[in-house]
Amino acid sequence: MIKAVILIGGPMKGTRFRPLSLELPKPLFPVAGFPMVYHHIEACSQVPDLKEILLIGFYQPNEALTRFIANAQSEFSVHIRYLQEFTALGTAGGLYHFRDQILGGNPEYFFVLNSDVCCDFPLQEMLTFHRGRGNGGHFTIMATEATRQQALNYGCIVENKDTHEVLHYVEKPETFISKLINAGIYLFSPAIFKHIKVVFQRNQETTDHEMNSVNRYDLYHPTKEVIRLEQDIFAPLAGTGELYVYFTTRFWSQIKSAGAAIYANRHYLNIYHRTHPDRLSNNGEKKPKIVGDVFIHPTAVVHHSATLGPNVTVGKNVTIGAGVRVRESMILEGSVLEDHCCILYSIIAWNGVVGNWARVEGTPNDPNPNKPFAKLDIPELFSDEGKLSPSITVIGSNVHIPGEVIVLNSVVLPHKELGRSCKNQIML
Ligand code: GTP
Numbered sequence: 311m312i313k314a315v316i317l318i319g320g321p322m323k324g325t326r327f328r329p330l331s332l333e334l335p336k337p338l339f340p341v342a343g344f345p346m347v348y349h350h351i352e353a354c355s356q357v358p359d360l361k362e363i364l365l366i367g368f369y370q371p372n373e374a375l376t377r378f379i380a381n382a383q384s385e386f387s388v389h390i391r392y393l394q395e396f397t398a399l400g401t402a403g404g405l406y407h408f409r410d411q412i413l414g415g416n417p418e419y420f421f422v423l424n425s426d427v428c429c430d431f432p433l434q435e436m437l438t439f440h441r442g443r444g445n446g447g448h449f450t451i452m453a454t455e456a457t458r459q460q461a462l463n464y465g466c467i468v469e470n471k472d473t474h475e476v477l478h479y480v481e482k483p484e485t486f487i488s489k490l491i492n493a494g495i496y497l498f499s500p501a502i503f504k505h506i507k508v509v510f511q512r513n514q515e516t517t518d519h520e521m522n523s524v525n526r527y528d529l530y531h532p533t534k535e536v537i538r539l540e541q542d543i544f545a546p547l548a549g550t551g552e553l554y555v556y557f558t559t560r561f562w563s564q565i566k567s568a569g570a571a572i573y574a575n576r577h578y579l580n581i582y583h584r585t586h587p588d589r590l591s592n593n594g595e596k597k598p599k600i601v602g603d604v605f606i607h608p609t610a611v612v613h614h615s616a617t618l619g620p621n622v623t624v625g626k627n628v629t630i631g632a633g634v635r636v637r638e639s640m641i642l643e644g645s646v647l648e649d650h651c652c653i654l655y656s657i658i659a660w661n662g663v664v665g666n667w668a669r670v671e672g673t674p675n676d677p678n679p680n681k682p683f684a685k686l687d688i689p690e691l692f693s694d695e696g697k698l699s700p701s702i703t704v705i706g707s708n709v710h711i712p713g714e715v716i717v718l719n720s721v722v723l724p725h726k727e728l729g730r731s732c733k734n735q736i737m738l
Pocket of ligand 1: 317318319320366367368395397398399400401404423424425426427566
């Protein structure tokens, strides 16, 4: 029997995703028509013998999360539970805290997946790789290749190229170590808890002063129970022969910013060709013109003279009027695009209204879509100095954009009635 744990973080996490994460836990933000973690759950449910999925995070359980879990559970016929940390315990602290729940039923292995990765989830291939190595009590990290510059922002791995054992692991190194980076998906045997326990006990014995001096406190949740998988567990396990690396060249990305969500949307739509062709719209009589990959929720009403695509997702109960043009964008549940408006490289969050002939536009900063790895080619919405990067436009939920207005490279916070056009601005 196998299990999976998805680390979903909590309200203090995902800050680069604001304002989109202000109303809904980031893991529930829809990409390509489905919540981010829905894609993880779907992939896990296809692994034979995977019997239970545990979501671990520090969000207060709310209606949206509870409803999502109930629906996913019945759709995929797999047992799913949410386990709430009392505070942010770090990527290994939560696992340790809930070890009895994870080990219940004696799983042979369990996957651990970061909720903010977006990929094609080659979990079965990873399992086959894992089974072919080690003594059964070993651990595998999924890895992908970055450029030399990109790699510095990730956990970097040096492997033995013959055996694929991890020889060296450094999280976000200051200088170049390796182009092989941690992809945030792991396969553990229960023996991992032995290693986490050592760190847990050492932390308990450490004085407050020592904890501070090694910068171990989470700024918002100072606790000795914070344990980080990457620095506290993988780094010391490297070179022991117990940690392996499974390399994938398949599509992988992270969803840290709104711009990255547009990019992930494009890739999930592309994956649908193989996995769910029925989710992609086709051209036809009395239907809107479809260019490339487009997902339209069955409840959306789209005028036949509208043109959508490529890489567009239209959510539940959206209404799209005559002559509307949308490309490289996501229109979320309940929004209304009035006649002849134009939406390019943008996200229109829930229940937005875009008036007649209005234009909402972001700037494409296209990574090469043919490259499997393109994460940090996607600019952050804000530069290090807090300035708006030329990037996508994000319209927060319940925003009304009047007719004939132009919104360019801007972020509009929720519940705003926009009175005029704006460019490169954050509209509070
Ligand atoms: P950053 O570059 O700082 O974003 O680092 P990262 O990409 O390594 O991400 P991070 O370690 O912050 O998070 C990895 C995954 O673990 C994400 O899906 C988070 O939501 C989740 N996560 C992070 N901290 C915690 C925690 O304290 N508890 C739980 N349950 N999940 C967490």
